[in-house]
Structures are given as structure tokens and as C-alpha cells.
Amino acid sequence: NAGVTQTPKFRVLKTGQSMTLLCAQDMNHEYMYWYRQDPGMGLRLIHYSVGEGTTAKGEVPDGYNVSRLKKQNFLLGLESAAPSQTSVYFCASSYDRGEIPLSYEQYFGPGTRLTVT
Amino acid sequence: KNQVEQSPQSLIILEGKNCTLQCNYTVSPFSNLRWYKQDTGRGPVSLTIMTFSENTKSNGRYTATLDADTKQSSLHITASQLSDSASYICVVSFSGGSYIPTFGRGTSLIVHP
Numbered sequence A: 001n002a003g004v005t006q007t008p009k010f011r012v013l014k015t016g017q018s019m020t021l022l023c024a025q026d027m028n029h030e031y032m033y034w035y036r037q038d039p040g041m042g043l044r045l046i047h048y049s050v051g052e053g054t055t056a057k058g059e060v061p062d063g064y065n066v067s068r069l070k071k072q073n074f075l076l077g078l079e080s081a082a083p084s085q086t087s088v089y090f091c092a093s094s095y096d097r098g099e100i101p102l103s104y105e106q107y108f109g110p111g112t113r114l115t116v117t
Numbered sequence B: 001k002n003q004v005e006q007s008p009q010s011l012i013i014l015e016g017k018n019c020t021l022q023c024n025y026t027v028s029p030f031s032n033l034r035w036y037k038q039d040t041g042r043g044p045v046s047l048t049i050m051t052f053s054e055n056t057k058s059n060g061r062y063t064a065t066l067d068a069d070t071k072q073s074s075l076h077i078t079a080s081q082l083s084d085s086a087s088y089i090c091v092v093s094f095s096g097g098s099y100i101p102t103f104g105r106g107t108s109l110i111v112h113p
Helices: none
Strands: A004-007 A010-013 A019-025 A031-037 A044-049 A065-067 A073-078 A087-094 A112-116 B004-007 B010-014 B019-025 B030-038 B045-051 B056-059 B062-067 B072-077 B086-094 B107-112
Touching: A004 A087, A019 A031, A019 A087, A019 A112, A031 A073, A044 A065, A044 A073, A073 A087, B004 B086, B010 B019, B019 B030, B019 B086, B019 B107, B030 B062, B030 B072, B045 B056, B045 B062, B045 B072, B072 B086
Parallel strands: A010 A112, B010 B107
Antiparallel strands: A004 A019, A019 A073, A031 A044, A031 A087, A065 A073, A087 A112, B004 B019, B019 B072, B030 B045, B030 B086, B056 B062, B062 B072, B086 B107
């Protein structure tokens, strides 16, 4: 049981390049999330998904797109990377406990450190 | 704007000592409050979750308390160990609107032998 895994672990991009971050979970969780963590700030929600084929915007969605084609995977895309997107990105997932998705315990992946030059 | 403030920003203690971390929030109306532990270079791991009606929750040597009237929470660590060195993050979800959680900036705890 690997939990939540993220690939890649590190990546350096040049301004304007695109990339996709992959998140996978093997816990059969309904809900999945993408956060970014910047120095001196709390984690901020980018996008989330309450089930296969569904996505929703979080607190800071601009410049990012997501897709949830399979229940176990949640992809985060950067179409045209900018230096302001330099950050550590965390994926998380949680059970469907019949409660509001965002308000319950989340299981986090190890993070992807992205640098945009 | 909903805010979560944690104090102190950083703390150094000796192994075996106890410590208490603070979390104040302005989130209203309140849904639940979570404490996470984040080791360097790792993702956060949940320690405790408390709803509006709970005022204390324990997880081994970690005990969280909640005072919903004053909008304050604390995380007490008993008999600290070197492995407790980490960042401790307070997260509050409010029950109105989109339920997007508000994360505090964390308290960095260093336990010295």
C-alpha cells in the first residue's frame, strides 16, 4: 500500500514551458486535491476533485489545469510556466465519509519541488 | 478574510521536555480544526481532528485542545523526542461557502538531545 505518490519529485522548467504533475493513490479515495506550499505561507488549494471526471477550482487556480480521468489519478498541468509558479506542490486524497470533502482528514503525497527560471 | 495564526513561529526544546503550540483563528462559522505534522521534505500527516463540539483530542503523546468561544486551539506534546522535530500546521475549515480549508503557516519545532 503506497498511499499517495507523486511524480516527478523535482523539476526545473524555463518560463513558458509546460508540464504535467501526476498524483496517484491506491486507497480508493473519492476525493483528491492539489496544493502549493510557498516559504512563509500556509498550503493553498489549487484545484480539487470529488470524483472521477469531476474537478473544481480552489483558492489559487489561475495558471493551472487539472484532470481526473481515473479515480486513482489526479493530474495537474501548467500550460505556460511562470517564475511565480516556483513552489512545492502537494497532492492529497481523502475518504468519502458522507461529509463535506474539504473538511475532513487528508492524506498527502511527498511533494514535487518545481523551479521555474 | 478567514485567517489562521500560529505561535510561536519556531521553538527549540530539549528532549524529554513538554511544549505547547498555539493556533488562533478567525474562521466563522466553524466546521473543524485539524493539526498536521510535516517532516522536512515530506507531506503533512494528520495528528488530530476536532469538530465544534469537541474540546480535546489525543493521539499518543499529542493532545489538542479547542476553545470555540475564544477561537483558540493548542497542541501539547508530552515527553518530546528527537523525531518530534518538524513543522506543526493548524488547519481550519469553516462551514459556510466552499469549505476550502485555511492553513496556518506552521510552527517549526526543533528537539535537541
